[in-house]
Amino acid sequence: EKVTLSVIKADVGGLCGHTLAPEELLDAAEYVLENALDETLIDYYVTNCGDDIDMIMTHNKGTDNEEVHKLAWDALEAATEVAKELKLYGAGQDLLSTSFSGNVKGLGPGCAEMEFVERPSEPVVVFCCDKTDPAAFNLPFYRMFSDPFSTAGLVYDPSMTTGFRYEVLDVMEHKRVFMDSPEETYSLLALIGNTEKYAVKRVYRRKDNEIAAVCSSEKLNMIAGEYVGKDDPVAIVRAQSGFPAVGEVLEGFANPHLVAGWMRGCHFGPIMPVAEEDAMPARFDGPARVMALGFQLSHGRLVGPNDLFADKSFDKAREKALDMAEMMRSMGPFMPHRLPESMMEYTSVPKVLAQLKDRFLEMDEGCECKLDEIRERGDME
Ligand code: 13P
Ligand code: 13P
Ligand code: MG
Ligand code: MG
Ligand code: MG
Structure with a gap:
């Protein structure tokens, strides 16, 4: 069943x-x-x-x-x-x-x-995030299902060597496309490397079309029409026996990457893998967190969880994330810590910019006015 x-x-x-x-x-x-x-x-x-x-x-x-x-x-x-x-x-x-x-x-x-x-043994990892958006999973999914330097099973496990199929959403145009790895990895990356526009929704094992991973990808801000917080994502990944091993799944987060979110949903910052008890982002409302809860399903029963990122071996990743956080924070309201304007559409920033709209002059017009004023004051020949 x-x-x-x-x-x-x-x-x-x-x-x-x-x-x-x-x-x-x-x-x-x-x-x-x-x-x-x-x-x-x-x-x-x-x-x-x-x-x-x-x-x-x-x-x-x-x-x-x-x-x-x-x-x-x-x-x-x-x-x-x-x-x-x-x-x-x-x-x-x-x-x-x-x-x-x-x-x-x-x-x-x-x-x-x-x-x-349910397989004879069904290990699953549930990822829960805060202070980021669904495209935060693009990079780790790629590492899990397409990068043999991260997932050794892509090389060693005959049921994985045929690769995985990605369902990629265009979150702006509300379209989706299926892409096959490894044959199409370069074009796949051309899409999912753009985390502003594309988010991986599901991953399937190509050998038998078994579902391997799924991510939440509701666009909260677009639904609300105004900023009401980030659509902090969750994801499920099946592990072992023809899927990446649990450690291969987690390896996707061993080298923290930069994701959109953090303070007011307006900043890029690192995503830090943490234990359940450390999932309380406070510094500048962040940086973004990801937890990994491992379960074994037993006739639908959730045996566990094993709080996987509690492992000491992720301490270095956390340290690195904190160093990255420090570096990004030093930029204050400057890009690339701050998100580009196109990604701030549903934040409060457009309201501030709207207030300045009438203050702008055509460039030539502005210069002339200023020069005339200065001439009248006699400060200039
Ligand atoms: P164990 O010998 O601890 O079961 O490890 C097997 C394995 O494949 C680890 O990736
Ligand atoms: P949440 O999406 O977690 O509510 O974050 C909103 C925010 O503005 C944080 O500074
Ligand atoms: Mg949140
Ligand atoms: Mg909130
Ligand atoms: Mg939120």
């Missing part, structure tokens, strides 16, 4: 500011999920990455199932009630609709789901 792994997440309030979703919120969400065990869910695990609540759920109802999405929505609404009661910052931030309508997609929460026949 097939099992579905659904990760649905949202930010419904922070303690304080955008730093943390406190226990009270997780408890409220958990209470709703607990009551749905047996009837809707097989199992669940609720955690947070910074101010985002991540609900990891298993069931037999397939992806995009209304009952499961409604349950997740109810849990997030319950947490929102508590957030409002506590007057947490941005209470209900990511719930952009007042009512549920069939699927959480388009309503604000992020969602990554996959359905598969």
Whole structure:
């Protein structure tokens, strides 16, 4: 029988500011999920990455199932009630609709789901992020599924040597394209190296079209039409036996890369792999965090998690991320720490620029006025 792994997440309030979703919120969400065990869910695990609540759920109802999405929505609404009661910052931030309508997609929460026949042993890694956007996974997915210097299995495992297929979203044009690795890796990189426009949605194993990875890619800011925080992503990756080994999956984050997000969603900064207890971004509201929770599925039961980035061997990555953070911060409001204008469309920055609009003069016109003024004052021949 097939099992579905659904990760649905949202930010419904922070303690304080955008730093943390406190226990009270997780408890409220958990209470709703607990009551749905047996009837809707097989199992669940609720955690947070910074101010985002991540609900990891298993069931037999397939992806995009209304009952499961409604349950997740109810849990997030319950947490929102508590957030409002506590007057947490941005209470209900990511719930952009007042009512549920069939699927959480388009309503604000992020969602990554996959359905598969559970293997004799089914290791999965669930990644949860804060202070960044879905394209943050482009580079690590490439490392996991296309870079043999990162994933040795691409060279050693006969079921992986035929490669992987990427489903890439054009988040601006709302289109998608399938690209095959390794044959098309150069063109694939031409797309996904542009993290402003393209985000990897899913990865499939080409040998048998088995789903290997999926990422949430809801465009929160575009849905809201104004800045309401970043669409901090989650992702699921299956590991071992024809998929990258767990350590190969994690290796994608061993060399921190720069991602969009951080303070006010307006800055590039490193993404730092952290343990669950260290997922509370505070410095300049960041830098971006990623947690990796390892589970073994057992007839849909979530055995675990193993908090994989708690491993000491990621200390160097964290140190490096902190050095990168320092370097980027020194740029203040200057690019390339600051995002380009095209990526700030849904932040508060365009409002500031709009205020300056009428102050601009044609370049020639401006110079003449100034020169005349100066001549009149007699400062110039
Ligand atoms: P173990 O001998 O610890 O099971 O390791 C096997 C392996 O393949 C590690 O990548
Ligand atoms: P979140 O998307 O995590 O709420 O971050 C918003 C923000 O503005 C951080 O400075
Ligand atoms: Mg927030
Ligand atoms: Mg967040
Ligand atoms: Mg957010």
